Amino acid sequence: MLYLVCLSFYLAGSNPIVSFHNQVREVHLYTDNHRRGTYLQMTLDGRVSGSDAQTPHSVLELKSVKTGEIVIKGQSSSLFLCMDSHLRGQGLYSEDNCTFRELLLADGYTRFISSHHGFTRLT
Numbered sequence: 001m002l003y004l005v006c007l008s009f010y011l012a013g014s015n016p017i018v019s020f021h022n023q024v025r026e027v028h029l030y031t032d033n034h035r036r037g038t039y040l041q042m043t044l045d046g047r048v049s050g051s052d053a054q055t056p057h058s059v060l061e062l063k064s065v066k067t068g069e070i071v072i073k074g075q076s077s078s079l080f081l082c083m084d085s086h087l088r089g090q091g092l093y094s095e096d097n098c099t100f101r102e103l104l105l106a107d108g109y110t111r112f113i114s115s116h117h118g119f120t121r122l123t
Helices: none
Strands: 024-028 030-032 037-042 048-051 059-066 069-074 080-083 087-090 100-104 110-114
Touching: 048 087
Parallel strands: none
Antiparallel strands: 024 059, 030 037, 037 048, 059 069, 069 080, 069 100, 080 087, 100 110
């Protein structure tokens, strides 16, 4: 015979909104176009490229810095993903170059746009 016992306890600071403070998500970012799909990876020297398979260099940490804005950091390289005219990894965080807007799309995908170098939408 199998018994299921459920217990619940109050945890101080267990508000779901509070629990997202300083939360880091570990992900593999996948991009797909009409030719092929790749995982974004950042090597120890700061080069950003695509890989056909998940690698230790494709594990990225996403951390929210403001509502809708995130910082992306390579887990193995400890470098921030930054953008001026090209994507690159750099050791020092720069808000202008290393902050991305996270847009959740209706099809379930997420788009990341450089807060400083991205496109602006005209309404």
